[in-house]
Amino acid sequence: MTATAAASAVVPEPAAAVAPEPDGAPDGLWPTTARRTADGSLAVGGVDLRDLAREHGTPAYVVDEADLRGRARTFADAFAAAFAPDRGLAGAEVYYAGKAFLTVAVAGWVHEEGLRLDVATGGELAVAVRAGVPGPALALHGNNKSDAELRAALTHRVGRVVVDSLPEIGRVADLAAAAGVRAPVMVRVTTGVHAGGHEFIATAHEDQKFGLSLAAGAAAEAVAAVLARPELELVGLHSHIGSQILDLAGFEVAARAVLGLRAQVAEQTGYLMPEVDLGGGYGIRYTGAESAPPTPARVATALADVVRRACADLGTPPPRVSVEPGRAVAGPAGLTLYTVGTVKDVRLDDGGARRYVSVDGGMSDNIRPALYGAEYTAALAGRASAADPVTARVVGKHCESGDVVVRHVALPADVADGDLLAVPATGAYGRSMASNYNAMPRPPVLAVRDGRVRVLVRRETVEDLLALDLG
Structure with a gap:
């Protein structure tokens, strides 16, 4: 099946709303400094998230100081x-x-x-x-x-x-x-x-x-x-x-x-x-x-x-x-930045399909959806897209069918391997409830402000995990 045909086979569900765009409102989803750049990338605290990802990798917790x-x-x-x-x-x-x-x-x-x-x-x-x-x-x-x-x-x-x-x-x-x-x-x-x-x-x-x-x-x-x-x-x-x-x-x-x-x-x-x-x-x-x-x-x-x-x-x-x-102070000030890996369509019993978008993190950096069904949304962070929306489920890379990051979201049909995906409102209970499930190192915490990035907590490494294992 071609990419175009696969996209047309994905039937949007009413529950899969497009993530609201950042507007700087204090009662919104995104950090108040979040903006789209002229070419469609997402910037927070004056930092283009593409640049942040290139320098620090993903997944990453991003905090608007x-x-x-x-x-x-x-x-x-x-x-x-x-x-x-x-x-x-x-x-x-x-x-x-x-x-x-x-x-x-x-x-x-x-x-x-x-x-x-x-x-x-x-x-x-x-x-x-x-x-x-x-x-x-x-x-x-x-x-x-x-x-x-x-x-x-x-x-x-x-x-x-x-x-x-x-x-x-x-x-x-x-x-x-x-x-x-x-x-x-x-x-x-x-x-x-x-x-x-x-x-x-x-x-x-x-x-x-x-x-x-x-x-x-x-x-x-x-x-x-x-x-x-x-x-x-x-x-x-x-x-x-x-x-x-x-x-x-x-x-x-x-x-x-x-x-x-x-x-x-x-x-x-x-x-x-x-x-x-x-x-x-x-x-x-x-x-x-x-x-x-x-x-x-x-x-x-x-x-x-x-x-x-x-x-x-x-x-x-x-x-x-x-x-x-706690949540009301930290939650909206943070987001989690991921890189998309595998994208595939799964046929549903009603004849439609759902697009599964796998990212390089998951339940180890945000356990709330798996723990008690918490709902989140997501948006492309590295570019703009004029493609029609399709119903998507953003999932992690862990060996659990319940490893879901966002259960229902409308993403552009051209979402692909290598895209950056941002999940807003993860400033509370993301990092604090993170784990090393599947021996996954925990992401870094990166503070952004006035165009600069500061590493608050460095990324864990596999070497960090092995250092705790006395064999």
Whole structure:
């Protein structure tokens, strides 16, 4: 079959939308500096991605530094304004959720732009320390923190340890006593609110591993246990209801529940906790089909209104509030650049066909589609094309039929071996969830800004993998 005949045999599906072109909109799919050059190539941060690929190879994670910094600063400014004391509130802090995407440079960027940093493991804590983030600007999460991780947190004088179970309270207190410090802690509360896209990323329903149940009384028991240990300072309560949340209604329900527990503890003990963390999980666009995500200003204003109303109803002064956007800061600022290899058409049962476009990465650099069906889109990055669109499935090179990068996308019919393909909105949970499956070295992280490329994390090599194997 000729290439022309093969193209005509591929029947487009309604779900296979053409990826929206980059337009610099902060609520769009692409980094805000993404543009098409005069001859149709994609440029980000003033860098032509063809030049980047020639120098650094593919696959590669590309991060728009100005975009990521700008999103961090926008969140910091929005919450500072919405929770200002002259608006009857007690201020707010924004913690960047390091699990979304963390390198030494990124930790430094978000701190410089006014954010604090939330870490979940000793490794993430070490990255933050290497970046020079001071201890009071850090929070340590985790449902199963090791003694070594807790000791490191106490040594670095982190601003809060978020306790996640009753046994952990005693462990933190004992370690603090041994270190001769008083540990600031928050109690993570499970509110029963279920929000977000997939069951695996919803974090506040009862039957899961995080937090202490409000309904079952475990949260109140944990608060009492913290107050009984002089080695611990009860900073406040923490709630997190999920990820990729586009509707803010769930935050009002969760916030009222947490603020109610705060008021109850104050009434019973006389101690009014100074802080409440309302979590994060604010969503972004991945394919262009999603509704526009709420802006940082809208999120901040909505949460401020909730806190103001709830505290008025409860008759308690408002707490200082903290939130934890990660995906909403890093996700749109990054893309993954691939090179196309094999292109083939596969006949479908309905008589049509689908074009399979294989790239040089896959589930080892973006596990989200295989893990919980996350949807992405893709576009040619190295040239323009006037060819008609065809339904395509972008797949990786791993030995798994589920190794899908983009399930449905309309690509030009002339897509071919050697083309560059860009997948937007991979700045969060791409690199941080990457693996060496099939002994694939992980891609580099390349920051682009003002026409220059900086290697933040170098590309792994096969030699790196073999160096770990002691034979």
